[in-house]
Amino acid sequence: MHVVVVHNRYGSAQPSGENKVVDQEAELLRAAGHRVEMFERRSDDIADMSLLGKVAVPLLVPWNRAVRTELAARLRTERPDVVHVHNVFPLLSPAVLAACADAGVPVVATLHNYTQVCVPGTLQRDGRPCTECVGSTPLPAVRHGCYRGSRLATVPLAVSLSANRRRWWSGVQRFLCISASQRDVLVGAGMPAERLAVKHNFVPEPGMRREGGGEHLLYLGRLAEAKGVRLLMAAWDEIAAGGGVGVPLVIAGTGPLEQEVTAWAAGRDDVRCIGLCDTEQSREAIARAVAVVAPSTWLEAFGLVVVEAMAAGVPVVAAGHGAFVELVDDGVTGLLHRPGDTASLASCLRRITDGPDRNGEMGLAARRRYEQGFSPAVGLERLLEEYRTAIAGRSEPMGERINGGQ
Structure with a gap:
């Protein structure tokens, strides 16, 4: 199988379980003989941008037209079987979905958190559970400055969530929830239940196990x-x-x-x-x-x-x-x-x-x-099963459903 993985890598200064999962899945697929290509942006690159480039980053969060053009051209050339989307914030944007539609390639998206229904993705505010935006508009997130404690920084994410909600829900063949509890929250928020599957993350064999009682x-x-x-x-x-x-x-x-x-x-x-x-x-x-x-x-x-x-x-x-x-x-x-x-x-x-x-x-x-x-063997089996389901489920041109004129 030929897979293109789409991911905006989180900054290297902080540990990222999501980066780790993306890398481990890619290695797992390659080890099993599948072809895996990466389409990436790195948040670390923002530091090296010009002042004008840095100022423009928030404007690209809801929609990055250049990414759509670049990814669509690549997909038309390489013709992968499936695109697997992970994180698109802040440099990729949901424009990657339109690129997949342009090229007619089915999409699988892993949901690593709750960003489909919550601006910071945590369902938490001020250290307490919060579901004010779930199933409604993200205006409360802007009012409370839920992203980094800043109303201004929250606006691009809130705009993206509102503007691209239907694009996500119609443009992805299979959403992979990493737990059943996460799936329950997202279904309750109105996401299409028939497209939400539970696929736990796998963990590679550690190569060492505990001996004795620990210290x-x-x-x-x-x-x-x-x-x-x-x-x-x-x-x-x-x-x-x-x-x-x-x-x-x-x-x-x-x-x-x-x-x-x-x-x-x-x-x-x-x-x-x-x-x-x-x-x-x-x-x-x-x-x-x-x-x-x-x-x-x-x-x-x-x-x-x-x-x-x-x-x-x-x-x-x-x-x-x-x-x-x-x-x-x-x-x-x-x-x-x-x-x-x-x-x-x-x-x-x-x-x-x-x-x-x-x-x-x-x-x-x-x-x-x-x-x-949670072993590699189980992880590989479930991942390929979802890819096949996504490929089989593509029944109409995605561009007609998600382009929305952009």
């Missing part, structure tokens, strides 16, 4: 409010006040709360901040963990680190909402705490470290769950 609890991810970092710090303070759990907390990652986390951890012997880790360092840190902690306060659409822990035979302590509910079998492959509840998270951290035998059983169960649902 630390691990938080691995972006240091941001939505990821539950402040909640974790509060729970850990509660645990420390009670004498601790016998192992330190290791925090790996970077993000907007990095200075706050570093200051909190300074001078403590029960917390270690190790910064941004590469793939091998991350795998090693996971394999040495008693458990991996994922206390997100927003509704995670998937949770890559949870499955990475499972692959290494390590149980997870995660918030009991969003995709975590379907990824973690509470009491079997890990523990679920009440979302946003400091005492509940602290209790789960105590339980996961109290009793190595039970923890070991959870680790083995987590590994079995990975093999059954």
Whole structure:
């Protein structure tokens, strides 16, 4: 099969699970003998633009005519079987859908978050769940400045969401939701249920698994409010006040709360901040963990680190909402705490470290769950199945349905 992958890569200064998923799927397909070509833009390139170029970027968010022309020409030349769209913000835009229509190529789109119905894609505002824009216009997002706390920065995204809603919904043969909980939200928001399929992300074999009981609890991810970092710090303070759990907390990652986390951890012997880790360092840190902690306060659409822990035979302590509910079998492959509840998270951290035998059983169960649902073999089978469905489902020229005169 010949696949063109369309993706706007997130900035390299911050870890991106989405970039990782895109690269891993491309490698998986190539290893199976399929031809994969990339059509990309990089957010890192914005820094090198002229002042005029930087000023123009927000204007390209709703529609980038040059991208439509470039991609359509390439698709007409290469004639791929399918185009797989991931992120189009900020340099690609939904114009990629019109390009696919121009060339008559079917489209599959992976939905990594909730940007189809929520401007920042988190369904959260000020640290609390928010669905004001779901099923309606994104005017509340502009009013609240939901993107980076700025009304001005939010406007291009809100315009794109409003102007391109029908284009997305009619121009994509198959939307791949990365969890059932995400699909439920999107169907409830009015997206076409018949086109929304659940395809969990897969995780490559890590090459190392936990041996013994582990030596630390691990938080691995972006240091941001939505990821539950402040909640974790509060729970850990509660645990420390009670004498601790016998192992330190290791925090790996970077993000907007990095200075706050570093200051909190300074001078403590029960917390270690190790910064941004590469793939091998991350795998090693996971394999040495008693458990991996994922206390997100927003509704995670998937949770890559949870499955990475499972692959290494390590149980997870995660918030009991969003995709975590379907990824973690509470009491079997890990523990679920009440979302946003400091005492509940602290209790789960105590339980996961109290009793190595039970923890070991959870680790083995987590590994079995990975093999059954998130291995490369399973991921490849599901991906090809959706490509074939998209190709078979193309019954009329897409250009007539989505061009809309642009």
